[in-house]
Amino acid sequence: xxxxxxxxxxxxxxxxxxxxxxxxxxxxxxxxxxxxxxxxxxxxxxxxxxxxxxxxxxxxxxxxxxxxxxxxxxxxxxxxxxxxx
Numbered sequence: 891x892x893x894x895x896x897x898x899x900x901x902x903x904x905x906x907x908x909x910x911x912x913x914x915x916x917x918x919x920x921x922x923x924x925x926x927x928x929x930x931x932x933x934x935x936x937x938x939x940x941x942x943x944x945x946x947x948x949x950x951x952x953x954x955x956x957x958x959x960x961x962x963x964x965x966x967x968x969x970x971x972x973x974x975x
Contacts, residue, residue: 918964919964921956929950932949
């Protein structure tokens with residue numbers, strides 16, 4: 891018999907509250923937040939005269955990827971199923 895989604899979410903919430911999972915998840919959430927801020931700064935720097943757009947695109951892709959992977963890692967710490975999380 892399949893589990894009810896609320897039961898599954900409840901189990902994931904309890905797991906996320908346990909160490910080391912809550913510490914790891916918090917670290918990845920913080921990394922994602924900082925990378926998102928850096929992404930915004932990099933996008934602003936792209937508009938400064940004298941800075942080559944192509945070079946800044948590499949920087950922007952790096953920060954975007956880091957933020958994305960950090961969010962995925964944070965989600966994995968609590969089960970990783972986006973439809974039920």
